Amino acid sequence: QKDVYPSRKYSLPTYINRKDPVIYSTDLKAxxxxxxxxxxxxxxxxxxxxLFEDHEIADMQKHMQCLRDSEVIKQREESITEVSSGDIRSVFDVHKLGGFFQKIAQDPRLVQIAEYLLGDRVYLHQTRLNYKPGFRGKEFYWHSDFETWHVEDGMPRMRALSMSITLTSNDHQNGPLLLIPGSHHTYVSCVGETPENNYFSSLKKQNVGVPDDASLQSLIEQHGIEAAVGQPGRITLFDCNVLHGSNGNITPAPRSNLFFVYNALSNRVGLPFGNTTPRPEYIAARKSIKAL
Amino acid sequence: QKDVYPSRKYSLPTYINRKDPVIYSTDLKAxxxxxxxxxxxxxxxxxxxxLFEDHEIADMQKHMQCLRDSEVIKQREESITEVSSGDIRSVFDVHKLGGFFQKIAQDPRLVQIAEYLLGDRVYLHQTRLNYKPGFRGKEFYWHSDFETWHVEDGMPRMRALSMSITLTSNDHQNGPLLLIPGSHHTYVSCVGETPENNYFSSLKKQNVGVPDDASLQSLIEQHGIEAAVGQPGRITLFDCNVLHGSNGNITPAPRSNLFFVYNALSNRVGLPFGNTTPRPEYIAARKSIKAL
Incomplete structure (x- = not known):
């Protein structure tokens, strides 16, 4: 398969114009x-x-707390815990835990939107529940999800999107998601080689597949930065190639969200374009692909 | 000398009510x-x-850039550089470089305010120019300056204040100074022992003399957090015991400021209350005390 979005291959960063639509459907019944x-x-x-009722959000918060407190969940390979405290940071594959979170990920209100924007039936490429602690919450550096999904997972084209349902209040001070509006039109081909098993560390701190300073400076000068602040239940829906990141968080207020990645069925992953070993199934669905 | 604000001495954090006025002068000609x-x-x-004219701010910015680019300045013991890049992060004792910055630190518009609030003649306890880079700017954890000045420098009472003149635009995203309004009324006696030569590392990352999570949570629930956002030239004037900190900064926009600490002449430092070796003169004036 031809690599139309090469990255981590050249010694200098380059810009590639997006070759894919942002909204795939054209019919009027949106x-x-x-x-x-x-x-x-x-x-x-x-x-x-x-989009969700208050009582639905309250239920999500309750179930989030349960997962967080569960020893069984903590022992799963799909749970990322913090080295020092042992606290859960991310629970991957929440839609495979059955019941509650599966139902939300498949909720027709979300799926219909994903199907419309991607112009296809969709499946879940990745799901997770994120806990970002207060006081010592770490920053997450600027990146395009698609860059990683393309290079490390083999996702061919930009035909995927993320929905992040926040379960906490986000203000400017507790390290909200920051997005660069308009950055999804440009693919920043990054410099650097992918180490084997990069995901072990990249889920905590991304070191390769991050844009260079000059590209970021130029994109931010042009487009600015928008912060995803808001109340519990707010959904941030974003294209797979929009650059985003977040500052750390020294305030006591933690940030938690439910995170679903929908990919077009016609865009399922192949061999990683970076020629690395495919990442585990819980990070990138490869075998367990099922249209919603 | 009796220690009315003990810290780093008990195994549990305790609150001590402030025993000193916030504003010392009572006359009406403020x-x-x-x-x-x-x-x-x-x-x-x-x-x-x-408080400063636009051309005065522009001059400060120009002189800041000169200091930053100067190899001589970089070699001074009083300049803190970054290990990886060698870039200057802080230049201490800027008022001793003669000329420009000395004049600003002694500017009657600033000194009169300091004298009024502290009800005394004042001297410079510490001065510095700070450069906080964009992209990879580090957070600075919550702390009370007075706690450190008391324990490590021997400042007896709460009768000092800081003026930070920002030389860059600060918005919510580039890691602005965060303050907890009202926190200056309470002294949080911190847990932990002071290592010898603590200032080597504490100027980059403070590990002792930081309040415990429960105290911070309670103070922030009670008082909230305010961010010092604003345009170049804005002065943030703050009491020595107000809790403050800042998040990291992944945006390209750096933050720089001029920082002057004024102490009441009657409140000059003695032996450190933590029984450690006094910090160097450029961090805490001890011998070179001169009323402004």
């Missing part, structure tokens, strides 16, 4: 208002409030 | 409006815009 679609096309992300 | 004085009394800090 599940989102036109203003929101315009915003998504232009910025590469949008915010949805009130 | 150099600040009453609303600002009220704010300072209640919150422990205030912001001053337009």
């Amino acid at each position: 599940p989102l208002e036109e203003a929101l679609l315009d915003q998504y096309e232009k910025k590469g992300f949008l915010f949805l409030d009130h | 150099p600040l409006e009453e609303a600002l004085l009220d704010q300072y009394e209640k919150k422990g800090f205030l912001f001053l815009d337009h």
